[in-house]
Amino acid sequence: MSLLSPADHARVTAAVTAAEQRTAGEIVTAVAARSDAYHDAALHWAMLAMLAVPAAFAFWPDAALRLWGVVADGWGPAPAGAPYLVALVGSTVAFLLVRVLLAQMPLRMAVTPGATKTRRVRRQALALFRVGAERRTRGRTGVLLYLSLAERRAEIVADAAIHSRVDDAVWGEAMAALLTQVRAGRAADGLIAAIDRVAIVLAEHFPREADDVNELPDRLIEP
Template sequence: MKNQLTTEFQTRLWHAVKAIEQDSQAEVVVVLRSSSDSYASIPLVWGLFAAWLAHTYMIYAPDFFENWLVYYIPIFAFASSYAFAHLPWIKRICSKKKTLQKKVEIMARALFQKGGIQHTRSKIGVLIYCSFLEQTVTILPDRGLEMAIPAEEWQVLRHQFNQIFSEKNPMLALLSALQHTQTLFASYLPVQAGDINELPDVMEIDL
């Protein structure tokens, strides 16, 4: 993920968020994370299974293995499989879709609360949370913003954001989705005189 978050992209992201807030009353916060959970059990299961498989083979195989091989090969099998299973795509394919979605939703709601996005005066804050391992985007609007825009429009917007990981360049697709967000928010909640920026546009939130 860090390879994709170049200085140029971060600058374009900041400008995209700024453009939304200049054309509408919405307070937009974008958070990008490599994953919403460690999924620590997956590498552990892979490592234990590989160690068991190696040990079982050496016990029942017709070949003779010296004692040091019987000791070290299962350890090597565990270590290599444990390391391999840390790859994001391995964790993704070994998890149920509902589990991935639940992890992202829990993280998004925690970020929404910890970031204080609910503290805008008119309840018009919105969190756009992108989780790369799960390849999911969650949009959490505060109640004022959610009620200002029809449910059908929210459905279309969420669909567009979740399609960014189907594109060849998800970062460019994210910027494109933010441009659509700018038009949508400006249509239903145009900026008013005296509007101020109440929230940081891109947050680093520690949980």
Template sequence: MGLLTAEGSRRIARAVEDAEKSTAGEIVVAIIPESDDYAARELVFAIASGFIASVIMVIFSEQLIQLFDSLLWIDSALLFPLSMLAGALLAGSSAYALAQIPVLDRLIAGRHLMTEAVRRRALRHFTESGVYDTVDRTGVLLLVSVLEHRVELIADRGINKMVAANSWENIVAALVKGIKKGQTADAIEKAVRDIGGILAEHVPPRADDVNEIADVPTELEKGS
């Protein structure tokens, strides 16, 4: 299932089209489930969980050996190391599975790593989508990364030098607030209009202006 409904995508595309009628700038919207798979952090979490499980079993080794002796006709000297290995593997695999839950994944990844991942993914799409290569260098990319609860706005140098940083920051803050309320399409649509207003003020349309980049929002693949 897409991150945006078909109607939401159409509304955003119309908002981009309408905004660009008043400016020579370009607005590109992209949305991605997550900007990184954070596999390394998840693996470390799983290994650490397995290690902790082993330590706990060592601490309670005497009680566990007594339990094995009372329940099973097996040499506990052999069974205990095997049970430690099984316990560590079970704890590690369970931890790795739990790490796929978004709220836990965010805790494991950490704020700094997620911020860097979203920034890198936005910069990559800024290049791949051609936002960096508009005629007047006045393209603006708006990327929403769902897992991280992050929004990255990158304005090319042609427009960025004309606009105060807090103007972009206010747009991002309002967008994040709207997404948290579950109003993703509405919030993106408003952000597009606000970006369009800034572009119209500083970069009016040219007589030979053409639409350089498609208006439809791009839904990127997870971690791509």
């Protein structure tokens, strides 16, 4: 299922085509549902919950015996290993419970640290850039505009010639325009706004030449 409507795809493609009339740079756009499944984040939280159980019993050692008494009421005195058995069962239950809860992607995304999301989005953008844009133009003037919807994060990755002339901080206005619209639920509008601002920067450093040809596809990619 497409993330954006056919009409939005057409609008973004048209925006790229129009932008490239002003510059020798080549703009590639991509939008993904998310950049990672974050299974490791879910596992880390489950392990933390598992370790929290014996840690709690270490602070309140009588709690394990009281819990055993509730569960095994009438079975006679607690055996010597009762606290350890209670801790083992409690740890297992805590681990499985958190794993089941975090099988739900919205909840998993909510508990994944923001820094982790940022790194994964950046990693995915770089991987896509290497495949779809890096060194694919004669002047090394490709630039990728990548949006990851679930994380509400974006990346702009530029080829060697652009990177040598344009500082990463320059893309801040384009990123702000994009993410403002994404947070309002208008991903296509955000991409179009960012494309326009990227084109302004590219036109300043890489104006369109008479013999310029379109070297990379203008269509929006959904990897």
